[in-house]
Amino acid sequence: MAYTVGQVAKVAGITVRTLHHYDEIGLLSPTGRSPAGYRRYDDADLERLQHIRYYRELGFPLEEIAAILDDPASDPAAHLRRQHELLTVRIRRLQEMVTAIEFAMEASKLNIPLNPQERFEVFGDADPDAYAEEAEQRWGGIEAYRESNRRVARYTKEDWLRIKAENEDWGRRFAEVMSSGAPADSPQAMELAEEHRQLISRGFYECSYEIHTGLADMYVGDPRFTEYYEKIRPGMATYLSEAIHANAISRA
Amino acid sequence: MAYTVGQVAKVAGITVRTLHHYDEIGLLSPTGRSPAGYRRYDDADLERLQHIRYYRELGFPLEEIAAILDDPASDPAAHLRRQHELLTVRIRRLQEMVTAIEFAMEASKLNIPLNPQERFEVFGDADPDAYAEEAEQRWGGIEAYRESNRRVARYTKEDWLRIKAENEDWGRRFAEVMSSGAPADSPQAMELAEEHRQLISRGFYECSYEIHTGLADMYVGDPRFTEYYEKIRPGMATYLSEAIHANAISRA
DNA sequence: GCTCCCGCCTGCCGTTACGGGAGGGTCAAG
DNA sequence: CTTGACCCTCCCGTAACGGCAGGCGGGAGC
Incomplete structure (x- = not known):
C-alpha cells in the first residue's frame, strides 16, 4: 500500500517532476518518507491525486484545486459529483x-x-x-495530430476538385429527379438524399442521420444555404430537406 | 471588412494582449496597419484566427499551430476536417x-x-x-465551478447519511420483492429498479436509462459489486440487473 | 563485500502563453 | 479643444512544469 514517486507517476500518467512540484507547493505531499528521504505515497494520497487529475483535466489552476480539496465541507463523493457535472457541461460544449x-x-x-x-x-x-x-501537449498535440493525419489523409487539389465535381454531378441528378415530378419521399429522391449523406461521409466526416437532418434544417433555415440550392433549381432547398428527413426516418 | 484589435478580441473571445502576442511571434500578423500604426485585421485574418482558436482548444502549442497553418499542402477545408476528427476523439475520451x-x-x-x-x-x-x-481558467476554473456548486449544492454529513439510509431502505424493500417470488420483470421489481435509478439521479447525477443499464452490467460483471448485493440477499445482483434492464426496455 | 545501474534526492535555470501595467500617442464626440 | 475610450510599444511577472546537474541509496549479481 506504499508507492514510490516513480510508481505513482507511472500509474497516474504524469512525470516524477510533476509530483515533486505538487509536493513543493503543498498540493500533494506524500504521507511519509523512507529513512533515506524517499517519498512514500499511500492509498489516500492516490485518491487525492485522482481528484487532482480530474480537476486539472477540467482546467482548474493548482491553487484552486488545493483550496477545493482542503475544504472540509466537501467529501470525496461531492468531488465526484462535481466532476461529473463539469465533465458533462464540457462535453456539451465540445459537441456545440x-x-x-x-x-x-x-x-x-x-x-x-x-x-x-x-x-x-x-x-x-x-x-x-x-x-x-490549453490542453495536454503530447497526446493532444503531436500524437493525435498524427493520428488524425493518418485517417483524414492529405487532400490534393485534384481531390478537392473531384469532390466539387461529384457534388455538382449529384446536384444535376437531384434536379432531374425533381423535374420528373417524383415527391420528396419517393425512393429516387431518398436514394439521392442518401448519396448526399455518403458524399459527406466519404469526403469530410462521418455524417450520421442525425447530423444529416441537422444539415437539412440548416438548408431551409439559413438563407445563404437556401439560396445556394434555390439557384440550382427553385424549390430545391425544401425538397432536399424533406428528402433527407424521409430518408433518415426510413433507415431508422 | 477591417477590424481593430479590440473588435477582433471581443468577437473572438480573447484579449487584446493575446492578439499582440500572436503578432509578436508571427502566428497572426494583421494584414495591414493604419497610418497611425493601428493593427487592421481583415476577413482572411479572422479565418486564420478561427482555426487558431480551434487548434488551441484542442491543445496544440502555438508554434505547432503556426506550422500547421502555414503548411501549403493543407487548405482551410482540411483544417476543418482535422478539427472535426480531433474534437470527436476528444469527446469520446471525456465520455470515458x-x-x-x-x-x-x-x-x-x-x-x-x-x-x-x-x-x-x-x-x-x-x-x-x-x-x-490545462484548460481555460475563467470559464473552466471559477465560473463553471460556481455554477456547479449552485446546482450540485452542498451536501452535509446528514445529507450523506440520509442517502445511505435511503439506499439501505431500498435494499430491504428490494429483498422483500425477491422473497415474494415475483420475477425480475414483474411490475414490483421494475418499480424498485426505477426507484433505484431515481435515487441516483436525485443524489448524484442525472442517471439515464442507458447509464443505468451500464451500472446493471457492472453489478454482475465486477465481483466487488456483485458481492455487495449478494450479501444483502443471494441472487440479488443478477435479479437487480435483470430488473433494471426490463425497466429500461419498458420505458423506452 | 564490491560493483553496477537504476531510481531517488535537492537545487536551479528555461519555457510557454500570456496577464498586467507604465508611459505615451490617437480619434471621434461634444 | 478637451475628454474618454482605444491604440501603441516596452517590460516585468506568473503558472506549471521540463530538464539537467550533482549526489545519495539499494538490491542484484559477481
Missing part, C-alpha cells in the same frame, strides 16, 4: 463546437462567406468573457 | 472519463476500494505517455 465545424464546413463547400460572429460564437457566447484554453 | 467517474461513485457509495489502475486507467492507458492537461 463540432456542430459549428460542420456548419463552417458546409459553408466552405458551397463558398458561402461567414461573418465574424459565426466564426466565433461558439467561443464567445458561452460566457461574457471566456478566454483561451 | 464520465463513465469512470460513475464507476468511482458507485464504488464510493458501496464502500468498495479501488486499486491504483482503476483510479487512473482513463488517464494513462490512452497513450503510452499521456501527460497533464
Whole structure:
C-alpha cells in the first residue's frame, strides 16, 4: 500500500517532476518518507491525486484545486459529483463546437462567406468573457495530430476538385429527379438524399442521420444555404430537406 | 471588412494582449496597419484566427499551430476536417472519463476500494505517455465551478447519511420483492429498479436509462459489486440487473 | 563485500502563453 | 479643444512544469 514517486507517476500518467512540484507547493505531499528521504505515497494520497487529475483535466489552476480539496465541507463523493457535472457541461460544449465545424464546413463547400460572429460564437457566447484554453501537449498535440493525419489523409487539389465535381454531378441528378415530378419521399429522391449523406461521409466526416437532418434544417433555415440550392433549381432547398428527413426516418 | 484589435478580441473571445502576442511571434500578423500604426485585421485574418482558436482548444502549442497553418499542402477545408476528427476523439475520451467517474461513485457509495489502475486507467492507458492537461481558467476554473456548486449544492454529513439510509431502505424493500417470488420483470421489481435509478439521479447525477443499464452490467460483471448485493440477499445482483434492464426496455 | 545501474534526492535555470501595467500617442464626440 | 475610450510599444511577472546537474541509496549479481 506504499508507492514510490516513480510508481505513482507511472500509474497516474504524469512525470516524477510533476509530483515533486505538487509536493513543493503543498498540493500533494506524500504521507511519509523512507529513512533515506524517499517519498512514500499511500492509498489516500492516490485518491487525492485522482481528484487532482480530474480537476486539472477540467482546467482548474493548482491553487484552486488545493483550496477545493482542503475544504472540509466537501467529501470525496461531492468531488465526484462535481466532476461529473463539469465533465458533462464540457462535453456539451465540445459537441456545440463540432456542430459549428460542420456548419463552417458546409459553408466552405458551397463558398458561402461567414461573418465574424459565426466564426466565433461558439467561443464567445458561452460566457461574457471566456478566454483561451490549453490542453495536454503530447497526446493532444503531436500524437493525435498524427493520428488524425493518418485517417483524414492529405487532400490534393485534384481531390478537392473531384469532390466539387461529384457534388455538382449529384446536384444535376437531384434536379432531374425533381423535374420528373417524383415527391420528396419517393425512393429516387431518398436514394439521392442518401448519396448526399455518403458524399459527406466519404469526403469530410462521418455524417450520421442525425447530423444529416441537422444539415437539412440548416438548408431551409439559413438563407445563404437556401439560396445556394434555390439557384440550382427553385424549390430545391425544401425538397432536399424533406428528402433527407424521409430518408433518415426510413433507415431508422 | 477591417477590424481593430479590440473588435477582433471581443468577437473572438480573447484579449487584446493575446492578439499582440500572436503578432509578436508571427502566428497572426494583421494584414495591414493604419497610418497611425493601428493593427487592421481583415476577413482572411479572422479565418486564420478561427482555426487558431480551434487548434488551441484542442491543445496544440502555438508554434505547432503556426506550422500547421502555414503548411501549403493543407487548405482551410482540411483544417476543418482535422478539427472535426480531433474534437470527436476528444469527446469520446471525456465520455470515458464520465463513465469512470460513475464507476468511482458507485464504488464510493458501496464502500468498495479501488486499486491504483482503476483510479487512473482513463488517464494513462490512452497513450503510452499521456501527460497533464490545462484548460481555460475563467470559464473552466471559477465560473463553471460556481455554477456547479449552485446546482450540485452542498451536501452535509446528514445529507450523506440520509442517502445511505435511503439506499439501505431500498435494499430491504428490494429483498422483500425477491422473497415474494415475483420475477425480475414483474411490475414490483421494475418499480424498485426505477426507484433505484431515481435515487441516483436525485443524489448524484442525472442517471439515464442507458447509464443505468451500464451500472446493471457492472453489478454482475465486477465481483466487488456483485458481492455487495449478494450479501444483502443471494441472487440479488443478477435479479437487480435483470430488473433494471426490463425497466429500461419498458420505458423506452 | 564490491560493483553496477537504476531510481531517488535537492537545487536551479528555461519555457510557454500570456496577464498586467507604465508611459505615451490617437480619434471621434461634444 | 478637451475628454474618454482605444491604440501603441516596452517590460516585468506568473503558472506549471521540463530538464539537467550533482549526489545519495539499494538490491542484484559477481
